[in-house]
Amino acid sequence: MLELNFENSVLTAHLSGELDHHTAAVIRKKIDAKAEILKPKTLKLDYKNVDFMDSSGIGLIMGRYRNMALMGGKVEVTNVPPHLKRMFSLSGIETLGVIK
């Protein structure tokens, strides 16, 4: 579901499996707790191994974007797989400039 790595001020969250309202809440708490302690400059959210997500997967990005901005850091979203592209474009999240 979630693996966290920290290197060179970058906290990377490797997400996997199914992202919904239930799992996103658990993931969010873990990421925020780590970010609070480590104060990363960049939080990378890696969507490579996300098999399924509903709009909670977008909410997760929006919430982290806000949090990181408050801490003076930024968010990067990487490896969005083809089957999630429609959800991403529908959400308009690209306008935040976080998708790499």
Added chain:
Amino acid sequence: MKIKNQVKFSFPAKSSNESFARSAVAAFLMQLDPTISQLSDIKTSVSEAVTNSIVHGYKQEGGLIYISVAIDENSLVTIKVRDKGCGIKDIEKAMEPLFTTGGEERAGLGFAVMQSFMDSVKVRSTEGKGTTVTLKKKLSYDL
């Protein structure tokens, strides 16, 4: 159209049941031999509707969610997600993309996703009584 097959089930409005709800609907629809993409569209839409019932209908305080899935002769799938929660005051407003009363972690995209991923979405709601979301999608290859 004549209903060929249907299933009904209900479960407590707990977020841990979101995965069960969409998977159960998908499992029932396997008899139509859907494509991965059709199945994913339906699972995503069911997930949005169920989450709405948990977060908004029952305000995370619990209750029962009722789902029915019907398949007609033309492979038209009708899914109803019903709750006996607080209802929606202004359905039009609730269906606007990015509008949410769910707080910072909710994207406000639930209905926009359902409308994009399904052929049709209907919402019936009575304040204080509950909400029924009806989702339809035709699962056939004669495009």
